[in-house]
Amino acid sequence: MNRKRIIAGNWKMNKVIEESLSLVNELKEAVQGINDSIEIVVSPPFTTLSVINDIIKGSNILLAAQDVFWEDKGAYTGEISPVMLKDVGCKYTIIGHSERRQYFNETNETVNKKIKAVLKNDLSVIVCVGETLEERENETTFSVIGTQIRDGLNGLGQKDMEQVVIAYEPVWAIGTGKTATPSQANEVHIFIRDTIKEMFGDEIASSITIQYGGSVNPSNITELMSESDIDGALVGGASLDSGSFIQIIRGAL
Numbered sequence: 001m002n003r004k005r006i007i008a009g010n011w012k013m014n015k016v017i018e019e020s021l022s023l024v025n026e027l028k029e030a031v032q033g034i035n036d037s038i039e040i041v042v043s044p045p046f047t048t049l050s051v052i053n054d055i056i057k058g059s060n061i062l063l064a065a066q067d068v069f070w071e072d073k074g075a076y077t078g079e080i081s082p083v084m085l086k087d088v089g090c091k092y093t094i095i096g097h098s099e100r101r102q103y104f105n106e107t108n109e110t111v112n113k114k115i116k117a118v119l120k121n122d123l124s125v126i127v128c129v130g131e132t133l134e135e136r137e138n139e140t141t142f143s144v145i146g147t148q149i150r151d152g153l154n155g156l157g158q159k160d161m162e163q164v165v166i167a168y169e170p171v172w173a174i175g176t177g178k179t180a181t182p183s184q185a186n187e188v189h190i191f192i193r194d195t196i197k198e199m200f201g202d203e204i205a206s207s208i209t210i211q212y213g214g215s216v217n218p219s220n221i222t223e224l225m226s227e228s229d230i231d232g233a234l235v236g237g238a239s240l241d242s243g244s245f246i247q248i249i250r251g252a253l
């Protein structure tokens, strides 16, 4: 299957301007001319989106925000709208990351509102889903993820789905050094694809990109990517160092 493969770096709340610039300059240089079978995405904090956009313009690196609000503008102190993200050069925004769900009251309903607002503004989304350790141990992984997918994507049309990427990030594997085994991850990816198939049909299900995230590093990327339904990675810690992020990209080729 010819699915788009995407390696994205989620910098989370890291890097001031100077640090961001050196990281992205090193990355840009290293990935120049890399074959375009893989899309490369960086997701820095809001404060450095603009300066990074200036550097990556015309390169093969795309820009993503880490979150968004669902209104285009107005009296919502502290929020950032899809219109603003588009203005600053974003192609994607991440929505529903487990850290947003855990610390900032993100729910499947707010995820759904954000996805719709972003798609209306012609941006693409990376929607994060994943179970906690407790949910895995209670064997509720599939029901939790099924609900996250069904509620998160509720009301979307087939055309909308062309702009949607899913990232499966088991919460217990994020920042812990504990990666899901490739087959453990793939099992959930297949379940996600089946759920998408029930909702949107075969064509969308077989073409949608599903990334894995959670302690991805240069030594596990190749094995993860060799699984049937893993189409890329959403990388946290290892994307903060240009050397390791570049190795991950190379390992995924």
Ligand code: 13P
Pocket (backbone or CB within 6 Å): 010, 097, 169, 173, 174, 175, 176, 177, 213, 214, 215, 216, 234, 235, 236, 237, 238
């Ligand atoms: P780590 O790669 O640091 O485990 O983070 C994964 C993640 O949350 C990416 O969004």
